[in-house]
Amino acid sequence: MPSTSLTKGLTAPAPPAGGRTFFGHPRGLATLFMTEMWERFSFYGMRALLVLYLVAPASQGGMAMKAATAAALYSVYNATVYLLAMPGGWIADRLWGPRRTVAVAGAVIMTGHFLLAVPVHGTFFAGLVFIAIGSGLLKANISTMVGHLYPDRNDPRRDGAFTIFYMGINLGAFAAPLVIGTVGQQVNWHLGFALAGVGMAIGLTQYLLGSRHLAPESSRVPTPLRGAERVALAKRAALWLAAAAVFYGAVLFSGSFTIEWVLWPLSLAGLALPAYYFIRIRRDRDITADERRKVTGYIWFFLAAAVFWMIYDQSGSTLTVFASDDTASSLWGMHFPSSWFQSLNPLYIMALAPFVAMLWVRLGRRNPSTTVKFAYGLIGIGVSFGVMMLAQAAASGGTKVSPLWLAVVYLVQTVAELCLSPVGLSVTTKLAPAKYAGQMMGLWFLAVTAGDCVAALVQLIAGDAFLSQASFAIQGVVVVLAGVAVLVLRRRIIPLMGDVR
Template identity: 70%
Template structure:
């Protein structure tokens, strides 16, 4: 271990390290921290800005439309991670793809700072596209810093990298949220752009410390494949442009023409992917069996994220409309609530990990942990239902209600999310090992799209009501109990995976 920790970092002839890890980890840590700072800062403001009155500088959207837009946007970020990974693997290489993604994200945030609706929506498109490019490749580059899967520093390196994510997510609402709400919305969005700019600068200055492998295209397209890809992308873009131009010229275009197709696509695409794997004759019978078990985990995860990702939408609306922004005599903007989840993650992740280690042979199975996550997130919306009831009649409730909900959701997340990544790698067919990791992220897309469709269907009056929170909480609770009841069936489908 001592010799491993003292090993010179990739690309650093002086042998300097970052907490005993390759020097390049500092570059990727800071890049990801600033990218998450920009993303979560913008996300903390998004629904608040969309629903704010025009006189207050906002867009005066109905709550149902604003929360659906937020859900679809969040879903699209994860959906675009799949083509983002494809660009890294087959077109630009991971390093160049991350740099391009960072630049696109930065431009997107600065477009949000322009006080015109068209620029704002164009900015959202760029941020989603850039996030897909960056998110799919930067974690791969962390792994490339080490001497293969057996490097003793590898898990610790990913833990440090994960802390960068949560530090950025924690600081963003406290700074960008405050400026956006209390000074100017567009200045807050510009701060997010500046944050991504700092991350991009850090990345470009530190590329010499990264693995040479990150600059290589792992599986470059042949000339014929490149020509086919360009034609398909151009045809798809042209078709979408013509369709939406026709709607605009006819005067019938509304935001619903974007929200509905994207929401439906986010639900249909994972189903098509599962069907493709099922039809593939290269997948062995044992692998098919394991994938039938994996479907259960996918559906459970989609239900979980459907609720969890409403932290920045329906729960933010509740914070703005029904929650007191004062605690122990101190006033604060509603966007600060978005800092609670990363704060709780940093505080409780080591505790939960230590509990699993302490339990040893009595450690709950993957199926039980998934059930715990579902039940936990269901209980959180049960608490939201009570909070909404307490706020009836125009009363503003104590912020401790939301603080409790975020705590319950974080504990549920720590039960489900880490083991979801692990079970995806274990149950994936050999031929689809990398693609099933992308499929795992599509569970977030599917869950967010279901949330968006729900919000569009029930309308402004019902979104955020006691019935709204209670029904979704009950669904997650029942799904968790069903997972417990049928866990032996799922375990049989998992075969030798435990």
């Protein structure tokens, strides 16, 4: 259970109607905006350094991993962060409620970042575990609380609220590489990780102070866990932990343990668990026929998102390695660390998101459906790897290519992301059965897990060939074809969504 200091005041009554707003939205949106901004500052700052730290030689304070192994580790780690969003949603639905769960999450994430700051390899990996657990607790629930601010699922402000919320994500993500990346690469890796912990501490503090503005629904536990269920759950958890301890103890004792013993099981689990959860939700007799049909329709969006994130999330691994090894670190006389490339995507989003949001509103009845927006996102992300194929060709023979290549890649990816990601958050809250509100948001994040796990498995199998020109070309073509398939099949998907558009 969370400590009193973390949960005090988290069940405050609803704020009175009227009063101050946040850009025309409830004031609770400001609290969630700031919390997510600082959490993303800490996460993306750490992410900008992670692969660079893993591949850096020991003489420079790094771990001297092979690039393909570091990329696979990054993909599995990122997948695990989103994988744990599902049990994080379950904990909110059955034990603590979203508001309390997010408070605990902030404390766990902060602890994890400070563990990364300790220059000991064992402590470093423990810190990654803490951040993954805390992020899983926070991700699904903070987005769910945005939805709670708008009881009417068809409130016209709802999509706009998620766009504003998305801006908070990207404001933190933009600043993080410039601050944390610079300190980590040019001063000390572990000092950079410590700055990420400071950012999360600021976010947690303002969340505790501003939580009184959140919707009362955010404090409610939708389906509390009964006493007998708690006992059964504890027994199952103990059994699985014991089995894992015995298995990995035997591997360690045999002297054959390598990082692949962790990467392969987690990658396969990241593909199996989404299928399990979808089957479980659809077979639940407590959900209505209309809700079951909507879940079926949602599966299409899940698969499309998984394909999208398979490419998009390589910005922190494959593209980071390309930026460090094959891209010039200066432009127009200005020198900068390679981690700064990680700020391009959030910069583009902050510049373009308001115009995209206004475009959807101005189009009115001509506004593309959710399925069409998803198709645009897939085609766009595929095209970005077509550009990467050309960049990789230009870098052949040891040539350092212009930073403008990556600038164009991130621009194309940003436009694709704006077509898919905010819309995906919104459609998830609209299609979710009432019983599984938090867990369905967790399922949305499991799409990231599935995509990252596919990337990790291919990276483990292909090795350095995953960074080749042919790899970029194949991935780009596959994803473009997936986008075309969504366009062709949209007339089968839309009827499953019922009254949701």
